[in-house]
Amino acid sequence: MNFFIQKIIFVALHFKYDQARRRFVEWAQNEIAVVPDFHKRILFSDEAHFWLNGYVNKQNCRIWSEANLQVYVETPLHPEKLTVWCALWGGGIIGPYFFKNDEGHNVTVNGDQYRAKITNTFIPELNNHDVQELWFKQDGATCHTARATIDLLKDTFGDRLISRFGPVNWPPRSCDLTPLDYFQWSYVNSLIYADKPQTLDHLEDNVRRVIADIRPQMLEKVIENWTSRLDYIRAAVAVLCQKSYLKCNATRLSFE
Numbered sequence: 397m398n399f400f401i402q403k404i405i406f407v408a409l410h411f412k413y414d415q416a417r418r419r420f421v422e423w424a425q426n427e428i429a430v431v432p433d434f435h436k437r438i439l440f441s442d443e444a445h446f447w448l449n450g451y452v453n454k455q456n457c458r459i460w461s462e463a464n465l466q467v468y469v470e471t472p473l474h475p476e477k478l479t480v481w482c483a484l485w486g487g488g489i490i491g492p493y494f495f496k497n498d499e500g501h502n503v504t505v506n507g508d509q510y511r512a513k514i515t516n517t518f519i520p521e522l523n524n525h526d527v528q529e530l531w532f533k534q535d536g537a538t539c540h541t542a543r544a545t546i547d548l549l550k551d552t553f554g555d556r557l558i559s560r561f562g563p564v565n566w567p568p569r570s571c572d573l574t575p576l577d578y579f580q581w582s583y584v585n586s587l588i589y590a591d592k593p594q595t596l597d598h599l600e601d602n603v604r605r606v607i608a609d610i611r612p613q614m615l616e617k618v619i620e621n622w623t624s625r626l627d628y629i630r631a632a633v634a635v636l637c638q639k640s641y642l643k644c645n646a647t648r649l650s651f652e
Contacts, residue, residue: 436486
C-alpha cells in the first residue's frame, strides 16, 4: 500500500508588503513601457546554500507507515555547505562565486566578504559590458544593505540600483520576482546531487558545471517570464487591496 502526502505552505503578506510590491511592479512596468528591453538589463543577484548531505528542511519531510516504527533520521548538527553567489540577466550568468576565507574554507556571508567579492570579482567582470546600460538588483539581506555596501554599488551603478535602502526600493518577501529564486537555485539543486558528491570540492564542481550548462534560450525564457509575473502580481495585489478596503469599510460602517 502506498501513501502520498502534499504539504501546502501559506505565506502571509502584510498589507504594507502588498503596497511595496505594487509600487515596484508599477515602476518596473513603466520602465518597460519606455525601454522595452529594460527587464533584460537588470542584473538579478542572490546567494544560495548547498549542503553536502543534500539537507532537506525537516518540516517538509514525512515518513508514512501503517505502524509506528519509531524511525530516527540522523543528520549532522552543522552540515557542511557551500555559499554561492550569482548575477543573472538577459546577457547570461555572472558567477558562480563561492564565499571562502583566506584559508580557502567555505564561510557564510558578512558585509566585508560581500563587498570584497563585489570589488575584487564582480565589478572587474563588468568591464566587458556597458555598465551604463545595466541595473543591479539585490535583496534586503543585512550584508547587502549596509551603508558601505550601498555606497560601493552606487559608485558603479549610480541610481540604477534596486535594493532596500537603494534609489529604487526592492519589496520584501518577493522571491517570486527573483529569477535566481524562482528558477536557477531550484534547477541547480535538482542536478548537483545526481552523482552523490562526497566532498565540498566535488559539490562545487557540480554547481559550476550545471550553471555553465544553462543554455541562453533557457535564460531568455526565464527573463521573459519575469514580465508575466509583473502582470500577475499587479492583478493579485489589486484584488488584495480591494478586499482590504472593503473589509475596512465594513468594519467602520458597523460602528456607525
